[in-house]
Each structure stands twice: as structure tokens, then as C-alpha cells.
Amino acid sequence: MIESQYKMNLIKIGLKIAYYRKLAGMTQEELAEVCDLSAGYISQLEGPNSYFCPSLKTLFLIGEALHVPISKLVDVEDA
Numbered sequence: 001m002i003e004s005q006y007k008m009n010l011i012k013i014g015l016k017i018a019y020y021r022k023l024a025g026m027t028q029e030e031l032a033e034v035c036d037l038s039a040g041y042i043s044q045l046e047g048p049n050s051y052f053c054p055s056l057k058t059l060f061l062i063g064e065a066l067h068v069p070i071s072k073l074v075d076v077e078d079a
Contacts, residue, residue, distance in 0.1 A: 010052065011049075011050070013059075013073060014045045015048065016073050017042075017045055017066075020072070021042075024067070026065075026066070031066070034065040035061040035065050059073055
């Protein structure tokens, strides 16, 4: 049960990253470049069937690049 909830929360975080990225009018490649990450990494984070867990550093970089507080990215109750 806990494992499935954990996976669901990771999916929600990835979907929020994708949502705010699109809202900012950025492609995965553009976000990756601003954050000094690879486009493949961003794709893994945003994948709806991916349980990829970003580090806090990565979340802060993404939040800063998208002008979104990190709390918006990790608030899985608001998804």
C-alpha cells in the first residue's frame, strides 16, 4: 500500500513539473538546458508511467527555472 502511494506521488510530481513547464511555454529541452540537465532526464521525471525520484536540488533548480515555488511541485494533495 505504501509503495503504491509513493509511486503515485512521484507520478503526480512529474505531472506537475510538466504542467508548470508547459504553462511557462518551455519545451523539455529548454527546461533541461536552463537547469543544466539532460532532456532525457526531464522526460523521465515527467513520464506518466515513470517512478523517477528527483533530488531536492533538482526540484529547486526546476522550480527556479519555472518561477514556481518548490512547494507547488511537491504538493501531491493538490493534484
